[in-house]
Amino acid sequence: MNDLYHPRSVVIKKTVIENEARDIKTFELVFLDQEEREKFEFSCGQFAMLSVAGAGESPIGIASSPLDDEYLHFTVKRYPTGVVTTALHSLEEGSEIGVRGPYGNFYPLKAMEDKNIVIVGGGFAFTTLRSTIRYLLHDKNRSRFKDITVLYGARTPGELIYKSELKQWEERDDVNMYVTVDRGEEDWKGRVGLVPNILSEVAPSSENSIALVCGPPIMLKYTMPPLLDLGFSPERIITSLERRMSCGIGKCGRCNIGSKYICKDGPVFTYKELRELPEAAV
Amino acid sequence: MRKGDRLKEKIIKKEQIGKWLEKLGKDYEIWAPVKKNGLVSFYPIQSAKEIYFDFLNSKKTPKDLFFPQSEVLLSFPKEEVGKEVKTILQKPRIIFAIRPCDAKSLALLDQVFDSEDYQDPYYVERREGILLVGLACTHPQQSCFCTSVGGGPFEKAHLDLVMADLGDGKYFVEALTQLGEGLMQRDDSLQDVQEKDREKLAKTKEEAEEKVKSKLVTKGLEKKLDKIFDSPLWDRVHQRCLGCGICTYLCSTCHCFALLDEKDKARVKRIRNWDSCMFPEFTVEASGHNPRISNRERMRQRVMHKFNYFVERYGETACVGCGRCIQSCPVNIDIREIIEEIRNE
């Protein structure tokens, strides 16, 4: 009866510190009851409520692919005033936490088939895009999609997350990888430049293409004009929003933007939808 | 329900009410308006003597009997999970003398908490286990505007039974559901309705409706609001706002909440508390970023949610015109004025 708010038990199998500042960690979670994993059917772009007993719950995007059926990945940034994120970061491997979800809508994977995919990500908001890339590049799926271009940027090389995977993807010839940083460092040999600028340089074709964009609000704001210039129509630009959430199921009211609830009607919106929402500020 | 079925109408004398409630009290826990510390609120009663019949409306809305301001949803360690939602109501309940506007607010909350895609177990159990005995409003206040938002002082919708004070020591009682009929039949001393009672009822109703002096045009308001999200109007209307939670916590339709954990010696409790969009903390994210930075944005959200977003989502205005926010606002922010300003914008 109280299933709605009842988190399922998972164990932290592994944690990976993703950045130099050591405040972004990826948690590999395994359900105590494997049946629960099977019931936990999700798609790329969705999120779940992670809960630490005594600290509370926090909405976190799912970073693993739906095809990673052994585990779930969540990449969490710890904030000084974030009760749950701080609690999560202090947990050791083997600790038990709760997962409730999956919630929200997802990227239109079906509509993306037979199309060129342009993925633009910034900073730590790359998580659900990572889920998507893993999904698209999976042996079972790759052939269903045309060209895949990934543009990912962070402020500094130390802030790039999923570094080993980025390298793997760069080595593949069926994906065009562009990794950039706002500010380079001495041993950084890669690109330096803001995501919107690199996007204009790379200039992926908009023909038969869909763009997925996810990043901090300021990046979203400046990425939209170049995408439009490249010929992407607003309904072909897909993005994901973030707001403070509490219930995850469209009831508690705090992620309300216009008549939509980000947690339920989102977090994935097309740029067209977004422009019609008050308060979205993109 | 068969409309106009006169067998479902009875007359009860004021002095009989005590007896009737005593009979009902055997099977039901009765909650009724009681005056304590100068405030009228709904409390469980033992005798009809405790009831404060002459109330204009209760200070707090009876919404908290369905959706409490603070409620434990779960508790850990996990062996206790699942035991938590025991039967919430020990005994079926009657809310006696609920006002029609507050009954309507429950119908609005149903849209949120008892919809096709989501049934809140805590809310639904209470909703199913609590009967609503309405008391028609013979003294609407100056700040009432129920008739402008689809209600009325004698509105019968969403009630199981409705009573109306005919002013001559008699109450007109009408059963509106089978359960309501059951309540009525509990007492065979209820009298049959005479023609003059019916006339009296019509007259009282008319008088009451006349007393609702505030007339607001809410039709088309949602369309107007669509266009004025960035209007300077919001700079004006929020100016006085103190940013407190009175309007939201006394509102009969506000339903935002927060889930949070609390630890005590033995366990962790996951608690659901009411929250208010008027508080800065409502939207502040872990990063410290707050998308609604000032009272201006927060008040706009409150108005938009009631008169635009809710309408778009559920087809109705999330306001029943009870006027509580107007009465209790410490700086006299008056939603009627705001609506008027929006219309004139």
Added chain:
Amino acid sequence: MEGNRIVSKEKSEWKPRIIAFLCNWCSYAGADLAGIGRLQYPPNVRIIRVPCSGRINPYFIIKSLQHGVDGVLVSGCHPGDCHYISGNLVARRRFAILKRILEFAGVEKGRVQFTWISAAEGERFSQVIKEVTQEIKALGPNKRFVKEA
């Protein structure tokens, strides 16, 4: 939690749980000295070391009561001896008002106590603990502010 169990036993067996916030520079060392000197005092006190009595926020005291402790003792340096010159003097004003307000609200006199104990006063420390424990024992279990499970 252990203390919790003690509370729930027969009243005759009831032993108060007391939290003592001790300044690192004086009273804490005083407690140490009492220990070194093998001075006996009741074992009902849980010590929390703080850098100065000025560090003690009224929240600590009220929160302790809310969590169900039966008494709170705060001890700092004698006036003039503060390691940080005046931490205890500012705190003294704060404690004075706090104590009066708590008692006004119905918290029994003696439930929350304040004292100055220097690093050299081991004997005094054990004496104060004896007295405080006795007084709180006489008051019985704390019922004020306790948020029951």
Added chain:
Amino acid sequence: MQESEKELREVAKKLLLEKKVDLIIGYEEGTLPLRTRPIFIREADETKKLVWNFRCENNLCFYLKMAKERVGIVAKGCDIRSIIGLIKERQIKRENIFIIGVPCSGIIDRKKIEDILEGRELLEGIESDSQIILKGEGLEEKVDKDKLVHASCKSCKYRNPVLYDTLIGKEVSQGEGEEYSDVEEFASKSDNERWAYFNDEASRCIRCYACRNVCPACYCPQCFVDQSLPTWFGRTLHPSDTLIFHIIRTLHIAGRCVDCGACSRVCPMNIELRMLNKKAEKDVKELYHYEAGISLEELPPMATFKMDDPQEFIK
């Protein structure tokens, strides 16, 4: 009253016309009987909306905390004491505030009217010099203003502004009577009685925080009760949580509270918040001989100390 209202409007108009201030914060008539409310005036023409009367119950200092421009504020004795506190604690700058001081013989406590009405609705209230006429359905009652004066005002010793840039009207006589008689009477009750009283008051609290928000002394960017890391106290309606909130607020404003009574007046649940605050005020006066909001120089008592401060309470 009429005279001073006229004078007030003229002063305000002049201030705006001469561009001495950008904004006037004062009172206008509200939308309910006997209600006035804050008004913000930037155009000289609008000053005719200003009112000054027995019903100007709000403490307008709340708005000073966020004003960015030069502000003229209509302020009663207690409001001015609040302003002094804000200046002293560097929340506002003296040079940005033009104080239009109004001597005040006490303001209305609408809760007393509710008691008189006993559930009936007030449809009209007419204020005359010494009386209020209450009108409603089958109701017409004349009540002496004296009977409706808020408890804070009765014994107020600062009815005439202690600091101002211009004074409207004539000085009035100070309040009379023993200021702390309520507190003393209450203190004479038993521990259990006092605890039961506060527990009962706190059990009505709905955590709307109107008392805190309206309080001129409460200006923390984030209140302790809203802090999440650490979460100091619970956010439930348990009287322990709500009482702790009120007690800690009392401690925070001890030596700073000017007993303007705004917290009590805004409380929708009729919680008598003054009792705690008045007690703290009394203690501060007794122990440190300090009264809040009187001088711009003297340090707030809880931010300072004396070597020989009383310490009879130290074991």
